Amino acid sequence: MGKCCKCNSRLLCMCLLPCMMTGHLLVYILVSIFVAITYTPPKISVHYVAPGTSANSSVLASHPLHPFWNLRLEDSALWNQMQHALDRRHNPILTGNTSGILRNPKRKRVSKIKDGCFPDCMAQCSFPHVNGFDGFPDQMKAFVRSMHCREYPSLISQPGLCRKNNSSLDLDSPMLVMAIKSQVGNFENRQAIRETWGRSGLVKGESNKKGGLVRTVFLLGRQDSSTGPHPDLKNLLQLENQRFGDILQWDFRDTFFNLTLKDLLFWQWFQKYCPKATFVFKGDDDVFVRTGALLDYLNKQWDEHKLWRAYTNETEMNLFVGDVINNAMPNREPSTKYYIPGGFYKGAYPAYAGGGGVVYSGSLALRLKRVSERVHLFPIDDVYLGMCLHRLGLSPSHHPGFLTFDLPEGDRGKPCAYKSVLLVHRRTPNEMLTLWRWLQNLPDHC
Known part of the structure; x- marks a missing residue:
């Protein structure tokens, strides 16, 4: 009798177990469907709206x-x-x-x-x-x-820029590569940068004097009749390159919407010829950078990274710093150069650092190059960098010293106002030379 009861109990358990599992599964499915139907995504506040944005551009992608x-x-x-x-x-x-x-x-x-x-x-x-x-x-x-094109012939390159045997300073690689986006006709801007904040060579820091080796290159496309009425400056550009050896030029139309190509092609050049550089500064040729102060900041970041690396397995440095813009919407005003039609892109932009200048680690530059292969080109270069960072699971860091919207108008002529500035946008070649002289002899009371 006991044996019979035991068999009946086992049989009952075997029959009930599938029913119970099926019941639990049905409950789980019903709850999941209910949650999916009733879920309302959180409303995201817009902290920054790009100039000229349409008030109707509120749907997020x-x-x-x-x-x-x-x-x-x-x-x-x-x-x-x-x-x-x-x-x-x-x-x-x-x-x-x-x-x-x-x-x-x-x-x-x-x-x-x-x-x-x-x-x-x-x-x-x-x-x-x-x-x-x-x-x-x-x-x-x-x-x-x-926009499917990512490979363009190189017209002018600098394969030896970062080689040790090209330097009398006996340094393995640059501390900082400054990649400046320019155009063929902007010789005055390039020359003002060479004479001031963009000098190649060993540059001292402002506070601790540690500094580092800096190499500057200018990123150019092709400027000819296909991009508008331009004088033929190819011969002058060749002479400029022979004199300074700091021009990188590729055979694509140098237009505003093609600025993203300069990032992609620079990353390719960087991976091939300068992969051991510690940091990269990417900027426009109308910004002014306090290079010594920037080197102070970067040396501090590098020392902290080495200390962190000694206690963890983290070898990659994820530094990406600039003037960060969050939750910006595309500009829907057709009369502006930043105009992005709703039929081309829908939604908000990812966080990005804009306005003419950012700095990031050399190791991150190599990862940006790789991840860019799975992000379709976008016509606004600053936004595209934000998209690539987003794909890496990273966000840009904001630094108050990157004044991409300039100082208050009343402070622009005061040398002391630049004491805490790392970058300021925009400056003409003459203003760069004047500001450089000011900053060589800042008053003691600043």
């Missing part, structure tokens, strides 16, 4: 708010559709690459706009249909037609 493998497709915006497809191809869950790191990063890749489309830069590649494309401004149409 998935890009800044969700992981990069999110499968939700944004409708009617060309860049979002293309990036969505690219994100799916690099989805670590779908590809089995759970680390999220690009496989074989040394292998050259051509950015695909549609599966099976591997265009060269002279051919036009197809892209998702979007309503309103015919109404895009000409510069946006030109950008879209060539």
Whole structure:
């Protein structure tokens, strides 16, 4: 009798167990569906609105708010559709690459706009249909037609700039590479930078005098009849390069929407010829930098990183510093050069450092180069850097010394007002020379 009861109990348990598991599963599914239906995403406040932004641009895209493998497709915006497809191809869950790191990063890749489309830069590649494309401004149409191009021939390069045998200072690599975006005709700006804050060589810090080796390069595209009425300055540029050896030029149209290419192509050059540089400054040729003070700041950051590295396994330095803008919306005013049509990009921008100058670690520059292969080009270069940082799971750090919107007007002529400044935007060549003289002899009472 006891045996029979025991058998009946086991049989009853075996029958009830699947029913109980099925019941729990049904409850879990019902709760999940209820949560998904009733969930309301948090409202994000806009801390900064780009000049000329439309008041109606309040719908946020998935890009800044969700992981990069999110499968939700944004409708009617060309860049979002293309990036969505690219994100799916690099989805670590779908590809089995759970680390999220690009496989074989040394292998050259051509950015695909549609599966099976591997265009060269002279051919036009197809892209998702979007309503309103015919109404895009000409510069946006030109950008879209060539945004699959990432490789351009080098016209002028500096392969030996960072080599030890090219330096009499017996230093292995530069402490700081200053990559300045310029144009062919801006010789005065480049020369003013060479004579002041952008001098190549061993530069002392302002406070501790430690300093470091600085190498400056100017990033140029091609400026000719295809970009507007320009005089032919190719011969003068060649003479300038022979004299100073600091020009990097590539064979693409030097336009505002192509500034992003200067970042991509500089990263390629940097990886090949200067990968051991500790820091990179990327800026425009109309900013003024207190290079000695910047070196003081960077030496402090490097010392702290080495101390941190000694107690942890963290070898990568994630420094990216500038004037950070959060939750900015695209400029929807057609009359401005920053105009981004709603049919091209939908949503808010990720956090980015803008306004003419940022500084980041050399190791991060190499990772930005790799991750840029899975982020479609965007016509605003500062925003594109923010997108690449976002893909790395990083955010730019704000530094109050980066005055990209300038000092108050009443303080601009006062030398003491620049005591805590690392970068100020904008300055003409003459103003750079004047400001440089001021800062060599700051009054003791500052």
